[in-house]
Amino acid sequence: CLGKILKNVGQYTKVVDTAIQSNPQVSALVWAGVRAIMQVALNHVEAIEGLEVAIAALLEKMTICEFYAGIYVGVPLTSGSAANSLQRQRMLESALPELYAAVIVFEVKARTYFEARVTNTLKSFDIEFQPFIEEINAKERVIRECADGATMEKIRNIEGVLQDITSELKPLAKLNEISTTATHTLKVTEEIRNNTQDDRILELLTLLTPLEPLKRHQDVKMFRTKNAAAWLLSSESFCNWRDSNTIPVEDCIRVFCCFGIPGAGKTVISSVVIDELYSQFHKYPSIGIACLYADYSDQNNQILVHILGSFLRQLVQETVPKELIEMLVKIKRKGKKVAMEDILALLRIRLQQLKRAFICIDAVDELAPKVQQQLFDVLKELGTNNNTRFFITGRNYIENEVKKRLQAMQQHKIVISATRQDIEEFLRQQIRDDLDADAMDGSLQKDVIEAIIGKSQGMFLLPALHIKMVLGMTTKSKRRKALETLPTDLYDSFKGVITRIRECLSKSQAELGMRVLMWLHFAYRPLELAELQHALAVEKGDTEFDAENIPSRKALLDCCLGLVIVDEETLTVRFVDTLLICS
Incomplete structure (x- = not known):
């Protein structure tokens, strides 16, 4: 405030000077004293203001210099040449104390300046302190130059390091692609490892049994019509057996039996039931499903230890117990076979672990009596566990044996007979697949269906043989005549087919057909397609094997006129029904 007042008063000094000239004797001496006082006061105010500015500048300089000191003082400078680095280090370390000394001198001078009160205040602040300010600025410039030089060296050093890193990373220009590939490779490796582990477990499980009933199941499905046995799945008794966990134990059906004559469709019904169980419960790990398709021609392989091993393998398919794996590893290492006692013990344990278990056995009568x-x-024994359910099919004569042996469990039986609806659907499907469409019309189709159903006798097999016989004719007229001579029972049907093989086919086709039937009838076990083809290629008098004499799959099937089929999953050749083996 005082500075502003003095400056405002100073605006009128010229006016006062003019007045003094008009009367110098009186006012000159007085005005000279006033002006001296005003000049001293103004100089004092300017000195204080200048000191404030100088102190602010000093604080900024000191902050910057302290920052430089924290970075460079006491830290070896490794950038640039060794000589330049050492020299700059020493200059910087000496310039800092000199700066601090100049600041202290400035402080002492400022204190002396204001304590002198009068003598020095006649000089302006700039004149009085300029040398000291310049000294401080000079020291600060030395520090800045040293620090800036060191900083540039560090920057150049960093740039050099970055260039080195860049040159080293050039071969990795596709690092992202490599990383993606590596990630994919790790996933593939993990999948391979898991698959390898799964393959190892599957290999161990084959020690339990050579039987593969699920492959047989897939083959049976191929011959089913779309809605086969729908009536059974919707029946109250079947739902009681399937959903018995919601029914009191004493009221639930534990054993569901289906008995019937040969060719009635028992195996097809078994496949329908197995599919129904899988569709309903396969997603639940606590519910197990196992099946067996007994086969008269495979009695030598379908022994008890293999059957139980097959049940165990299917029931642990989703989660294989550690103790089972360890046991199989030891058995494989010793080159031994799995003992019946071990399989039965593990089967008991597994059934206890499951909330519910279904065991389906088709054609139990085709197993060896023992x-x-x-x-x-x-x-x-397994039925003592209340959570276990059994589904059993067989011919009529086995009914009493099942009833007696499993009497401790609640049983329900039905007699299987091919329904008109199922037979008609089957026949329509066969006609749709007929390659000779010109030999069929709507009227003939209706007559074929009615005639075949009328002689079906509750069987699927007989209509299957009849429709093969009819569609084997090449004209409508011959097909109508075939309807008039359809056999009335299976034995006559088989006999009629064999007669047609011998009399209606060419000599070479008839010979091939009869050889196929004989090989299958006398074979010790089921023959694979390739085995049968190679056997048929060898003829009497051959001294070496002739690969060009191997008959095609189509040729050997066509020559048998429907009596022989090939299981697609197992690629084994077998009769269309076991009744042929016994005939």
Whole structure:
């Protein structure tokens, strides 16, 4: 405020000077004293203001210099040449104390300046302190130059390091692509490892049994019509058996039996039931499903230890117990076979672990008699576990044996007979697949269906043989005549087919057809397609094998006129029904 007042008063000094000239004797001396006082006061105010500015500048300089000191003082400068680095280090370390000394001198001078009160205040602040300010600025410039030089060296050094890193990373220009590839490779490796682990477990599980009933199941499905056995799945008794966890134990059906004459469709019904169980419960790990398709021609392989091993393998398919793997590893290492006792013990444990278990056995009558008895004894024991359900099919004569052996469990039986609806659907499908469409019309189709159903006798097999016989004719007239001579029972049907093989086919086709039937009838076990083809290629008098004499799959099937089929999953050749083996 005082500075502003003095400056405002100073605006009128010229006016006062003019007045003094008009009367110098009186006012000159007085005005000279006033002006001296005003000049001293103004100089004092300017000195204070200048000191404030100088102190602010000093604080900024000191902050910057302290920052430089924190970075460079006491830290070896490794950038640039060794000589320049050492020299700059020493200059910087000496310039800092000199700066601090100049600041202290400035402080002492400022204190002396204001304590002198009068003598020095006649000089302006700039004149009085300029040398000291310049000294401080000079020291600060030295520090800045040293620090800036060191900084540039560090920057150049960093740039050099970055260039080195860049040159080293050039071969990795596709690093992202490599990383993606590596990630994919890791995933593939993990999948391979898991697949390898799964393959190893599957290999171990084959020690339990050579039987593969699920492959047989896939083959049976191929011959089913779309809505086969729908009536059974919707029946109250079947729902009681399937959903027995919601029914009191004493009221639930534990054993569901289907008995019927040969060719009635028992195997097809078994496949329908197995599919129904898988569709309903396969997603639940606590519910197990196992099946067996007994086969008269495979009795030597379908022994009790293999059957139980197959049940165990299917029931642990989703989660294989550690103790089972360890046991199989030891057995494989020793080159031994799995003992019946071990399989039965593990089967008991597994059934106890499951909330519910379904065991389906198709054509139990086709097992060897001794194996039948052994299996019934095991089923009786396993049935003590209330969570286990059995589905059994067989010919009529086996009914009493099942009833007696499994009497401790609640049973329900139905007699299987091919329904008109199922047979008609099957026949329509066969006609749709007929390659000779010109030999069929709507009227003939209706007559074929009615005639064949009328002689079906509750069987699927007989209509299957009849429709093969009819569609084998090449004209409508011949097909109508074939309807008039359809056999009335299976034996006559088989006999009629064999007669047609011998009399209606060419000599070479008839010979091939009869050789196929003989090989299958006398074979010790089911023959694979390739085995049968190679056997048929060898003829009497051959001294070496002739690969060009191997008959095609189509040729050997066509020559048998429907009596022989090939299981697609197992690629084994077998009769269309086991009744042919016994005939």
